[in-house]
Amino acid sequence: MAKKYVVGVDIGGTNIRTALIGLDGVIVSKAKNSTGKDPLAVLNKHLDTIYAPHAKEVCGIGMAVAGLIDRENGVVMKSPNIPKLNGVNLKAEINKRYKVCVAVENDANAAACGEKFAGAGKDIGNFVMLTLGTGIGGGVIVENRLLPVAAEVGHMSINADGPQCPCGNVGCLELYASATAIIGGAVAEMEKGKSSILKDSYNGNFYKITAEDIYKAALEGDSLARAVLRDGGKSLGVGIASIINIFSPDAVILTGGLIGAWNIYIEAAITEASKRALKELYNNVNIIPSSLGDDAGIVGAANLIFEKCKS
Numbered sequence: 001m002a003k004k005y006v007v008g009v010d011i012g013g014t015n016i017r018t019a020l021i022g023l024d025g026v027i028v029s030k031a032k033n034s035t036g037k038d039p040l041a042v043l044n045k046h047l048d049t050i051y052a053p054h055a056k057e058v059c060g061i062g063m064a065v066a067g068l069i070d071r072e073n074g075v076v077m078k079s080p081n082i083p084k085l086n087g088v089n090l091k092a093e094i095n096k097r098y099k100v101c102v103a104v105e106n107d108a109n110a111a112a113c114g115e116k117f118a119g120a121g122k123d124i125g126n127f128v129m130l131t132l133g134t135g136i137g138g139g140v141i142v143e144n145r146l147l148p149v150a151a152e153v154g155h156m157s158i159n160a161d162g163p164q165c166p167c168g169n170v171g172c173l174e175l176y177a178s179a180t181a182i183i184g185g186a187v188a189e190m191e192k193g194k195s196s197i198l199k200d201s202y203n204g205n206f207y208k209i210t211a212e213d214i215y216k217a218a219l220e221g222d223s224l225a226r227a228v229l230r231d232g233g234k235s236l237g238v239g240i241a242s243i244i245n246i247f248s249p250d251a252v253i254l255t256g257g258l259i260g261a262w263n264i265y266i267e268a269a270i271t272e273a274s275k276r277a278l279k280e281l282y283n284n285v286n287i288i289p290s291s292l293g294d295d296a297g298i299v300g301a302a303n304l305i306f307e308k309c310k311s
């Protein structure tokens, strides 16, 4: 039977998403469950329902995983948000049950491939993708191809005397500009007694606030919410300026829940990057949102299969 599908899987700290995808990059069906305590059990359940019924028509399974990946062997070397997968050979795990070609890649790298294949980067030869969420990830496309490097831009230090990062470095970009950092900043200000409409959230338990709550409060004119989003954006701009100086991309493509706050958070980042990056390089760059959103990882992971498993 002719192969007409690929399967893309995106294993994140919060959710595992799996999709059956046509060779044109269009998603045919998908499943999403929380990662929970046993990510391999969730993965197997997804493959049983999404992959197995179409096994004969599927070229391979592409996996995007949050963490450092040994892409040669399909091993998750280290995944800070999914420690259960540390050292797990995903390719071997899948091949125990299904004899099929498997590719494993870092999630932000896969998202970059997804945007290149079927998203905002389709017609852009050189771009850097940034995933802005719990942490900050990166993927680099040069001359239409993914650079096979770690691109851990979230752990680029922007403050030599900054706070300790779990990665071992200090002052990392994601400690200032991620959703986690922005929420932490808002909570710290409220603990100090700063007034904010966020204080009334969750019956006063403002430790539960999300980045989206902060953005909503900002839209209502809350000055604390606006300040933490602007500060986070400014730090992001410091990082983006370095990325522009290093890679001289045609675009920086941004994805993740935080881009919902484009008019405050991203605008602050763009303003800061414009002041800091080399003018000649900055003038050539477009800073734009991803078009695939949450699907970039699975579409990109599936696209890796075209490269790896041509059959």
Ligand SMILES: [Zn+2]
Binding pocket: 154, 155, 156, 165, 166, 167, 168, 169, 170, 172
């Ligand atoms: Zn770090």
